Amino acid sequence: MRAAATMSGTAAASGFVLLLLSVPVVQCENVWDVRYTSTEICVPRGSTVDINCTYTSTFNNRDVTVQKTFWFIKDSNGIYVDLMTDPEYSGRVEYLCENNKCTLRISDLRETDSAVYKFRFTTNQESFTGSAGVTLSVTDLHVQVNRPVEGYYYNNAKLKCQSSCRLPDHLTYVWYKNQQKKIEGASYSDWFDSADTVSCAVKGLEDFHSPSMLVRSQRGWNVRYTSTEICVPRGSTVDINCSYTYPSRLYNHEVTVQKTLWFEENQVNVDLKTQSQYSGRVEYLCGNNKCTLRISDLRETDSAVYKFRFTTIQDSFTGSAGVTLSVTDPQLQVHVRRSTANPYPTWTELTCHSSCQLPDPLSYVWFKNNKRLVGRKKYFLLQHFNAGDNYHCAIEGHERFPSPTLNYPSDAPKVPSVSVSPSGEIMEGSSVTLTCSSDANPAAKYTWYKRRGDKTPQLLSEVTQFVLSSIRSSDSREVYCTAENELGRSSANILIDVKYAPKVPSVSVSPSGEIMEGSSVTLTCSSDANPAANYTWYKENQTLLQGPEGVYRLSSISSGDSGVYSCKSENQYGQINSTSLHLDVQYAPKVPSVSVSPSGEIMEGSSVTLTCSSDANPAAKYTWYKRRGDKTPQLLSEETQFVLSSIRSSDSGEFYCTAENELGRSSANILIDVKYAPKVPSVSVSPSGEMVEGSSVTLTCSSDANPAANYTWYKEDEDSPRASGQNFTITNITAEHGGNYRCEAQNRRGLSDASLHVTVEAVWTSAVIGSAAAAFLAAAFLAVTLLAVTLLSVFFLIRKKRNSHQSPDPGDRLDHSEQRLPNQSEEDCDLHYTSVHFMKTETDPVYSNVGSAEPSKHKEREEVVYASVNFNRSAPRTRGQDTAEDPDAFYSTVKKPSAV
The missing domain is CATH 2.60.40.10 (Immunoglobulins)
Incomplete structure (x- = not known):
């Protein structure tokens, strides 16, 4: 709340208050508390002030019923006297109370209203007073020179309106020069001569202006009076006090006060001591720039305006306002x-x-x-x-x-007697008669009121009997009647306690707003009922809690606590259910559930749908990824489902999805294993290159398949397999092992095969050649060369001899194959052609090769490896046989050794 001082009449709209200190005050047992918005307030005389407070009243963790609230002043002999009953505040005090807030409004403020004001409330348990209170200062205004400029006859000055305590800066003031209104504003600047006087007032409070001040005082000349109005009884003694100031130097001369005097305003500068009517009754008590006029044995004729004047060598000065003295009976x-x-x-x-x-x-x-x-x-x-x-x-x-x-006011009304009929329990809807009576002379006037907490009591009736024809639950509370005549007033109260069934309960959740998983949540059910109701909390049809408190606490709420809650309020007069309360617990996504459709084995080429779902509130956003070893995962989709319309074997691997909302993130993975028939096998022979009869040869077959393939080796034109497994080893290869071999790779999804051709050619060779083939071939080459030269020489010698014995026959042809070296047997003349061929194609001979063979039964032209080991023996030639010789052929003649 905001403390505000408002002014009466037209000034009410421009109210003001000075907040000197604002602190929370008073914390008491059982949570009884009164807090004042401001603890010190300063306002000008004649204005209106608002003094604000808030209060709480809880006893044993329950709110109690407040029966009475009022304000009082500190200086009241320790008795809590309601200001509304104080004659000095009659017609000037108002209470504005509602919802545990109460404002004291005092109008037409006087200086005597300066006091400490406190608030007090009474409940059915006890009473409590805010200890600090609010100090109110009601002050008068005076003019202060803010910017003087000296001159001998005229002075320019800027004036401000001040008080003994600081007033708000936003106030507007009305300025008067020589009793005539001049301007409105926070300050006033003008030229003033030595006789000009100035006063100020708050706008809206023009009747309460400051005392008039001679502007000349801005040069240091001034007279201030302690009080400007004094009222004293006849025969008493009064002290009228003032203080004065003057410049220490003027026109380069030191200023010294030579004379001081008091005079009546209507007898200017006539010293009171020289007037006969004051003879022996006037005394000046002056010193240290202060001077008191004391008048004793006061008479009504002494009522006047008194002023003070002091004189120096240079000048004289008089206080402009003076003091108004009223001498009268005290009355x-x-x-x-x-x-x-x-x-x-x-x-x-x-x-x-x-x-x-x-x-x-x-x-x-x-x-x-x-x-x-x-x-x-x-x-x-x-x-x-x-x-x-x-x-x-x-x-x-x-x-x-x-x-x-x-x-003693014996004829004032006595404390009234109040009663209710019928007696006993009061049921809602019944008719009740309240009666108030008091012994008084003259007869009292009766008035019935209903208390309304902090609000002004509600007027019910102005008769001795008050009838509630159909009483309601809202009529339950304290009612009281007053008995009043011209001699006094008295009152008494009675508590109306209406018994009724519970009203529709109100349900609430705390804290309000979004409910986060793991937080503490309190559900509260309350219902107006008399007697107090018992409460039952439900979730859907499940009973959670029963008891008089109506409070259900979930210390660490979970997603499973989401749902519809309600409560039931019940007493002996009835029961009623509340409206539903929907509890929406928000939480981060749980670990997602991932699935693949169709379930079972995943066949290459089929359509596969991956689905990701997670329990989350608010709903989660989904993202699908595929892991790629050490690489960054591959983003696939930002939908809950990811579809592979024609899945491939390369799609096998780990997939995972993330579920994310603003509260968190979670993920789960799934392994996709694509099944497929074996791919076309790859076949090979080892070792590659040159082979020697009797060595070991390994044929190898491999195929990409899921599940893994089983391998079977077949030889051409054979139904029974030669071997199973990826590798087929021939440990002692011979010419009979030559031919086509087929490898079949098979799993439960299908079969695929590939062929490999092995060619083995027989060779006769000396055992000496065995491990020294290279050396032997070199030696053989030299021997053959020498033999060729020798044979050619022999050939030409024989031919020459024959030509010498017989003439040549054109039909005769020489058979060079029949030629022998001298002393050489036919067996010794056999020629051995040794070759090792590894052929990929007929036109591209190589030593070791993996190539295409005949197409397999899968209508595929598989790559056939030709591994040929050729052992060629020249056929014996008969004499006279013509033999075409290949001029490019390389002949190696090796004598076949006898068997060892």
């Missing part, structure tokens, strides 16, 4: 304030009140039955005001001006 009255309302005991407070504003402090004298009592305060407290007793008061030293005697 004292004894004011009575009485309290009989529960839970306070009956007491009476007497106040000695004057119609004029008396100076402070004054001492008072109290008399009971004309006998002086102990005490010198303005207030006098009575615990009991007995019949036959009377009281009066006077100002000490002025007992000859007493107040009228106050007698």
Whole structure:
């Protein structure tokens, strides 16, 4: 709340308050608490002020019923006197209370209203007062020179309107020069001569302007009066005080005060000491730039405006405003304030009140039955005001001006008697009659009220009997009646307790807003019922909690706690269910569930759908990835499903999906294993290159397949397999092993094969050649060369001899194959052609090769490896046989050794 001081009349809209200190105050047991918005407020005289507070009242963790609220002032003899009953505030005080907030509004403020104000509330348990209170200062205004410029006759100055305490900066002031309104504004600048006077007032409070001030005082000349209005009784002594200032130097001369005097405003500069009517009654008490006028044995003719003047060598100066003195009878009255309302005991407070504003402090004298009592305060407290007793008061030293005697108000209304009919329990909807009566003379006037918590009580009726024809649950609370006549007023209360079934419960969740998994959540169910209801909490049809508190707590809420909750309120008069409360627990995605469709084995070429789903609130966003070894995973899709329309063997591997919302992220993976028939096998022979009869040869077959393939080796034109497994080894190869071999790779998804051709050619060779083939071939080459030369020589010799014995026959042809070296047998003349061929194609001979063979039964032209080992023996030639010789052929003649 904001503290605000508002002004009466037209100034109310431009209210103001000075906040000097703002602190929270008072923490008490059982959470009884009063907090004031401001603890110090300063406002100008005549304005309106708002003093604000808030309060709480909890007893044993339950709110209690507040029965009464009021404000009081500190200076009241320790008694909590409601300001509404104080005659000094009559017509000027208003309470604005609602929803545990209460504002005290005081209008037409006077300087005597300066005090400490406190708030107090009463419940059915106890009463409590805010300890600190609010200090209110009601101040008057004065003009202050802010920027003086000296001149001998004229002075330019900027003036500001000030007070004894700081007022808000936003106020607007009205300025008067020589009693004439000049301008409105926060400050006033002008040229002033030595006789000009200035005063100011808050706009809207023009009736309460500051005292007029001579602008000349801006040069250091000034007179200030402690009070500008004083009211004193006849015969008393009064002190009128002032202080004054002047410049230490003027026109290069030191300033010294030579004379001081007091005078009446209507007799300018006539010293009071020289006037006969003040002879022997006037005294000046002056020193240290202060001077007090003391007038004793005051008379009504002494009522006047008094001013102070001081004179120096250079000049004289007079305070412009002066002090208005009113001399009159005190016109004292004894004011009575009485309290009989529960839970306070009956007491009476007497106040000695004057119609004029008396100076402070004054001492008072109290008399009971004309006998002086102990005490010198303005207030006098009575615990009991007995019949036959009377009281009066006077100002000490002025007992000859007493107040009228106050007698016991025996004819004022006594404490009323209140009753309700019918007695016993009051049921909702029934008819109830309330009766109020009091012994009073003259007869009392009765008024019924209903308390409304912090609000102003509600007026119900102004008759002695008040009928509630169909009482409602809302009528349950304290009602009271007042009995009043011209001699006084008294009141009594009664509590109306209506019994009724529970009303529709209200349900709430705390904290409100989004509910996060793992947080603490409280569900509260409350229902208006009398007697108090018992509560049952449900989730769907499951009972959760029963008891009088109506509070269900989930200390660490989970996603499973989401759902629809409701409560039931019940007492002996009935039961009723609340509306539903939907609890929506938000949480990060759980570990996703991943699936593949269709289930079972995944065949190459089929369509496969991967699905990812996760429990999350709010709903999760899904992303599919495929892992790629050490590489960054491959992004596949940002949908809950990922479809591979024609899956391939290369799609096998680990897939995973992520589920993510603003609260977190989770992931799960799935392994995709694509099944497929064997691919066309790859076949090979080892070792490659040159082979020797009797060596070991390994044929190898491999094929990409899932599941892994089984391998079987077949030889051409054979139904039975030669071997199983990827490798087929022939340990002692011979010419009979030559031919086509087929490898079949097979799994439950299919079969594929490939062929390999092995050619083995027989060779006769000497055992000596065995391990020294290279050396032997080199030697053989040399031998053959020599033999060829020899044979050619022999050939030409024989031919020459024959030509010499017979003539040549054209039909005869020489058979060079029949030629022998001398002394050489036919067996010794056999020629051996040794060759090792590894042929890929007929036109591209190689030593070792993997090549294409005949097409397999799968209509595929498989690559056939020809591994040929050729052992060629020349056929024996008969004499006379013509033999065509290949001029490019290389002949190696090796004598075949005899068997060892």
